[in-house]
Amino acid sequence: MSVNSFGARSSIDVDGTQYEIFRLDAVEGSGKLPFSLKVLLENLLRTEDGANITADDISFLGNWDPTAEPDHEIQFTPARVVMQDFTGVPCVVDLATMREAVSALGGDPTKVNPLSPAEMVIDHSVIAEVFGISSAFEQNTDIEYQRNRERYQFLRWGQTAFDNFKVVPPGTGIVHQVNIEHLARVVFPRTVDGVLQAYPDTCVGTDSHTTMVNGLGVVGWGVGGIEAEAAMLGQPVSMLIPRVVGFKLSGKLNEGTTATDLVLTITEMLRRHKVVGKFVEFYGEGVTAVPLANRATIGNMSPEYGSTIAIFPIDDKTIDYMRLTGRDEHQLALVEAYAKAQGLWHDPAHEPVYSEYIELDLGSVVPSIAGPKRPQDRILLSEAKENFEANVPTYTSDPDKVVPVTLADGTSFELGNGAVTVASITSCTNTSNPSVMIGAALVAKKAVEKGLTRKPWVKTSLAPGSQVVTDYYDKAGLTQYLDAIGFNLVGYGCVTCIGNTGPLIPEISKAVNDEDLAVAAVLSGNRNFEGRISPDVKMNYLASPMLVIAYALAGTMAIDLLNDPIGTATDGSEVFLADIWPSQAEIEEVIGTSINSEMFAERYADVFRGDERWRSLPTPEGNTFSWDDDSTYVRKGPYFEGMPATPDPVTDISGARVLLKLGDSVTTDHISPAGNIKPDSPAGKYLSEHGIERRDFNSYGSRRGNHEVMIRGTFANIRLRNQIAPGTEGGFTRDFTQADGPVTTVFEASEAYAAEGTPLVVLAGKEYGSGSSRDWAAKGTALLGVRVVIAESYERIHRSNLIGMGVLPLQFPEGQSAASLGLTGEETFSVAGVTELNDGVTPKTMKVTAVAPDGTLTTFDAVVRIDTPGERGYYVNGGIMQYVLRNLAAA
Template identity: 60%
Template structure:
């Protein structure tokens, strides 16, 4: 039991059982009125009350939470202990690789390797490995699964080993669903429970996940967010998540969505508003009477995209809608009783009209939301549907004009919408194209990928049914998908297939080429597979700027497909509409999508279903569907069950494997950490601009034979057609370090007009790949730094963005600002994140990449928020100095950095405790 200095342990009855809990109302007797504290902070407060131990959590932390209400912010660091951890396989495989390597390190130290074992429940869902190799035919799903199993057998054998080697570790096999949707529909409980000293303790369900879209679960009243794989591993191993008590921005919703407006349109509006507001590192909490009739599926759509609006989480409190969803998805009635009784007892139940106190607020009348997309390369750049044609034309015109601007503004009634513009958008004539024996032409703006995919929208029956209804009406009118469009349907769970079939809509989607291709995260993470050869040739021959339209949450450049320069996020029904239209250079509010079999033009309004039609279709979603699909969720198919693995505590590494290799992170690790030195005479590996994402830094998607990773695999007997993706090879550091900073769209300002993972090797002036240069620097014993602009590390929680940075020999990153997860991950891998002082940047310092960098102040005691000094020595021998802020923000982070990384600290602590 905890210290419970406030004597808050109480009990309640629910579902015929007695539960004990740490009472927030009883704590308020001492702390003062906390009834208007944001719901998300009440969850954190309960976590502190329950885990008060006088060491990691003491009374001062609890008092600081109560005092938040006075200032609406806090500089107090707290230790948060989530109830569980969620992983997907891209981030989960390297996590299990690290655990296996840690076990080996502990065994070498003469201790029991079983000391390394998850202490919190861990669920790993294999959902990121299926690729859209086959599409547009009834066998696509079967064929893609077979290819997936063949490609990933080594990885799956390794995960099967982990399943039996580690306690508290469950694996959801491939072909089941996307981790966030499985979490929402099955794993999440809203209220968790465990036995402690003979009592059943009830407490809020909380989690951290190795995917940034873990926030989707916030729609179910569950507090959770994405962390790096490194941080998640530490949480699994009993380390608390260190964080400052956050600011909480309240987002008030009023009114109702208009006819024809979807949850996707709403979320793209929310993303735009919150990005403009600035909520990086903050909690966002939704409130207002607009929530009264907003179903959990819509809430989850909004919560899912918290990383896109930059917040740590996007929280919806528990209310009647929560209970309705838990009941629909087949949760036990006793659990439903517990959720309601616990939420009401704790003041965690949302009452109509209740308005908590927030750091800041903003408001949206849902009736003002309009049909929208977002693109061409950032999720926050919303474009009203009526402005899409003009947006694309402006993109092209600005790109070909003599004066290039980084960002052009398109005015619309929906507000200012940024359309990113740069030299990579070229205006070109259409190209001849022959598809299926039919001669046609491929124009600029052609939609070459139309994908209903990702957790964001396929969790929402209303938009999925709408897509099916549009398909039905299109088929009835004799419309067909344009031949150059690669179509795919990759739902987040098998339940989607069940209800589309029962509604009779899957047949109509099939007729338009939206056949099931897999249950997993596909196009959104770059697993879109190859385009038809003829389409790829036409794009390449004409250097065409073409488009993808996808119902996902990410559209960063180079992510969806290397040849597709503009990528537009849209609702599933709009994905179908653009597949029919075949080009984004149309105004779908006015221009026809095609011609009906009677010769008349067909407009979007002719196909768009009414709210009543959608509601009637959604009524076909039944509880039995969820119970059937999740009844054997951990079992897998016959192929999965047939995978045989050795039963051993320590993994038997194979030197022949090109998927799983023993990582070098713990080699030569002593019982005590080495002293940290100042950085002296470092070279700059890369000089980067603003909004460099983890997609730019971390290996993701496919790669070519002439890249360092491609050359490595070919040297190890892997043919290019069997490369798979970077994500699938995250368990092999040799591949991943070669792919770090290798994104085809990254721009290193050390080189003029060169895209891709290249740099200048300063000692000789030669241009080479970043990997080759880094290895040359390492051979010469020269330390490295990376210099960057604002928002460094935006995007997904990619642990390899930090791991690869370390393995390349980078000692520090100096940027104007960071996004939360990547900054934390850098520290977790022993790389120092430093921030320029206001008014100083790479431009004011006149950096070209030819300079050497020295940073002093590291060799003393590492503390949060230190000011360090950087000396820049220019090529002519002159120098300048500037101050840098250490972005080690908390005492825990300082401890991890002193040890060379978070996992090194955990090993030393466990060996010491043994």
């Protein structure tokens, strides 16, 4: 029961139904707050308990100073948790392990149960093994079930064993798309203590692109799996009240520009503006010109520019989208009535107070792509050819090399640098958007009518975010044209964007690797980091679905798509992009006649039931899971072994060695295991030793429920450069337990250090841990024996996740770095001041001493990046899971 210090408890009537609400206008100053902070304020009003959430917290937020640096901690309680299967499986593994651990500590195992609704969408496991044929979807789905049978049975057990936990089976869509089309309530109705309440829908998700739901006006963001577990178990998310960047939109997009062009422009602007850790909120007259699907596309890319959220307010377009996607009329009435009663309805003329301001005229947006390795590196389409030509020498020693290739069917051609070997319409970012998806199908139609098709070296794929996409393709008669140029359906899932690209055409892969060619991938995704898309592909570009098809037809990045012909028509004439590019009026006409709410209602009518494959899986039973010691997919986690009921005091660190010394912009894609498992890697050797054939290795993502595989793949990205092992690329380091520190794998070195009881350190540069919010980047770090990371700066989620796994994040003093301090990575490190955390205080700095092999001492005061009292509590308990577990056992 809320304390209700401000007398905020009230009610609204919606079509004869009474809902209890907590009125924001009960708090002085709330009217001037940005939309996003109003949602946080309501959260505090409703959950005020006088201890964790106090009247002072509420007053502080009501009197928010937009100019101040964040320094006030609040406890945010999300309405629900959303998960995808790569990150969600470890969550369920941990919950199952916690049930046993609670029992061992004398508690009730059934207390380990989601207290808030938790919904998982299985969307990360399908791999585009088969492409370009009509049976690709069925074959890929069969392969997916064969490989993931153990995982899926485990998830079916979780769905029955845990309350408040639902699973959307494979082949349904991408989690963020399913979230905006079906799971999101916008305003959440729930009975609490016998009273029907209404409050803003909020969520945290185990994928950083949870921010896609911001397009619907839902405050939500990505967290690590360990934070999500805590949220499911009733722990609030500890956070500092952020700075809010107001992003004013004006005008409208010009003909020929797409939502992708818009989002790449915004990504570049906000990355340059430096919005890491801040809220971004869109406002102004131009908001009404942005369709809901485009809003979702912009929200989706929030992790790429670094903000916590990127939110649009609730308005008529929100209601229209909810109606289109099949929500019932009472829910629509509730959303509108609640938003208007609480001052959450968008008023274009009202300008809230923001911490910072930025502005974009939508009419200034021009066609763009991004690459070749970061989503924020926008390239004007008009300059894409020259940009490629300027970059290619950094990827190959012979930029002009061309090699002859003959495919199995006898097709022969010459393959050169910049050849587009992957062209994929994939990922949540764009495959949620009817405008660009219909646009892509119309490009395909016009291309087929001209007699064009994909180049024979291009692996093409279509992986929509929702089954509704193929429904409206079929209704519009467009599927046949996509099929005709090789963009057959391969699955409903993330696929290429997360590295589930599958193998390239065999002859292409051989030529690329034998001849060191720098070939390219073009995808409609949100991530193009090095090594992510395919181990064979060095250069990766993000583009709209329409341009993905154009590049598949052209077959090369060494082309000016705006001026050069992309192919030859059946009649021998040159075909240019303008000849096959649909007008916005054509796109809107197809949308208007091909998409309706009945499609969504039918697809989501029984969404948790699944198809016959899913329903026929045998389901284990019981409150605790029966672990299979021979399983290579799902294994009991090691986090609670020997854990005492009360934590041992944390200690200073001494005698530590450097496991890795890294440069700037090392992402969680460099740290976290992802993609294919190589046979000669530590993880590959582990699977082989356990009798797994190479063809059944599957991906790291599919084996996230097995810590033994994941530890061996941590810091093993093929593009990682560890500066203490110069001349190497990938998961290599030096083992200083041996004379002269020979080069070995990161995993094998960690094993040697563990045998000697040596703690480990990671040294890093700026923006350490940017990218996806994958918990395994932190879990793997901790399980390798890393006790402390010292970086120049951190990405928000990864820094938090390190603490959640008991790893101490320190920061070099302003203006200093490992290089400026002369650190080589061969030193022995100690950290003094850690013990102060036992006294309930967090020191601002800790003294770091590095002793070089020749005895030279280097000392500096590292900034402690434990930012809140809640984080200190997690750290001294050895991690967030241990903290929650001890509280559950004591309850």
